Amino acid sequence: MSEGEPLQDPTFYRSIVGALQYLTFTRPDLSYAVNTVCQYMTAPTEIHFNLVKRILRYIQGTLNYGIQFTHGPWQLQAYSDADWAGDINTRRSTTGFVVLLGHNPISWQSQKQGSVSRSSTEAEYRALANTAADLAWIRQVWLDLKVCLPQPPTIFCDNLSTLALSSNPVYHSRIKHLDTDFHFVRKRVQMNDLVVQYVPTQEQIADVFTKGLHSPIFLSHCISMRLGNPEQDPELDLRANDNNIS
Template identity: 65%
Template sequence: MRQPLGFEDVEHPEFVCRLHKSLYGLKQAPRAWNAKFNGYLPALGFCPSHSDPSLFVKKDGADVVILLLYVDDIIITGSSPSLIQLVIDYSSTVFDMKDMGTLTYFLGLQITYGSNGDLFVHQTKYCKDLLKRARIEACKPSVTPCKPHSSVLRNKGSLLTDPTQFHSIVGALQYLTFTRPDISFAVNSVCQFMQASTDVHMGLVKSILRYLHGTLEYGLTFTTGSTSLTSYCDTDWAGDLNSCRSTTGYVVFLGNNPISWSSCKQLSVSRSSTEAEYRALANCATDIAWTRHILQDLHVFIPEATTLYSDNLSALALSSNPVFHSLIKHLELDFHYIRERIQRRDLVVKYVQTEEQIADIFTKGLHSPLFVKHCHDLSLGLSPAAIEGG
């Protein structure tokens, strides 16, 4: 930055002008715009969500208007079209806004509407652009994104001379998991090799891309119906050969719709599979609590307790029976959060057969029949219109 021509200060040539407005493209511009817009929304009757700083809700009698803000991109929806239009009209008098109509594309997410009120959310264009960038458009498709029940050593293979492409593709794959939970575990695995990437690790990335090449049109179908919350939680004990740590995976459903999922490595080594599952239950319980808070901010109240399914009987007993305390007295206090939630009747933990454990897809590579089954359980696949059209 330098002083503009004609406004130089001869006594202080090293000084620069202090901006009263933020220039578009500078680092502080998004923050300034966000602060300006956030300060205006309360005047329209919007209340900010305590669980998500980008979410604002306006309650007007029986009607609700929801506004989601990402820098300068905005989504507005609600139960009253006239109230939504009123918010747009008022905002347009203060800000230079452009109404893009019905939401069909947002930050790489494509939205298709069904005749029965269903939503199909996918990232087909984003996926095609990624394959083009990786120069792998004409590859042979793969049935699964990674080999079943396999783990790769951190130092296996030769270091890449230029890991830039590896880092770029892996970063792009992370964004793709917003609508593709089927690749969450595989992407989480390759993310652990960012520091010292080898040709073997690049082969793992290409396996994911080959799988995406055969499932370009896949996305998530969201249907109307029940508002009950259910979740599935699973752990692959000591599955990481590099650190002997366990991998936690869980998914939370609102009705039949998956709305939150995760695949991540635990922060410490577990001494038994029961301990690993117990840690996973606690982590899943915190996500369920956050989901319930978001729904409360949206004025969606769920009176019944959330059902949490696990395929480990020992962990279920441990979460509700303090007689086993001596076996886990070395655990941090925050992992006993699950037991507190069960005692408060916010959660009900139940057993599910391993074959029906949907969260298994987030903890390890699976054989194609079971992998395809869990993809179907997650409402992941082609759009209903594409299926009907053959």
């Protein structure tokens, strides 16, 4: 998505995108789209500005979206996912995760991975390690505040190979370049500080943070994160038009 006429006033683009970043603090559903347009701050084009306007139209149609905290179990759980080689220019993958307290989102991320992953399992495992690190930090903060969890946090992942690696005591040479991530996750699983479970792809909430989704799936995941259920046009979404992607 690098073609198009350069904007005459890129400062205006940057100011809007900068403001959108603040919205992601309470609107997890915006994280992936805003993260995408942030990648073109240096030299934005008309195509990129059209994507920004699409985000603004989506916000206009979902003004009553927002995190709605509800009563639920005192349990930390997270959904972790990765879009393998999704960037057609660099082939870097995108990590996405959301941490829930009960049913309420309290932490989330949509971010390009720092290096190119050679397989979907590698990309998913990097995402799993990032999620585990976030959970470890949250849990440590709570321990410092004398708040104890009744059971260890759970991460839901939709990649069976990644799930197997997280608990497999045998070290695989094909993932030796993931040495730190591999041992970090596996050690926490062995110490019963973390549980990794499988979730079907259609129930993987973290998909919202890794790629553009069709409206019904996107809205379903938003409802699962307790962002609300507004009456809106079911065709309203954040995906770019295919003609705008090159």
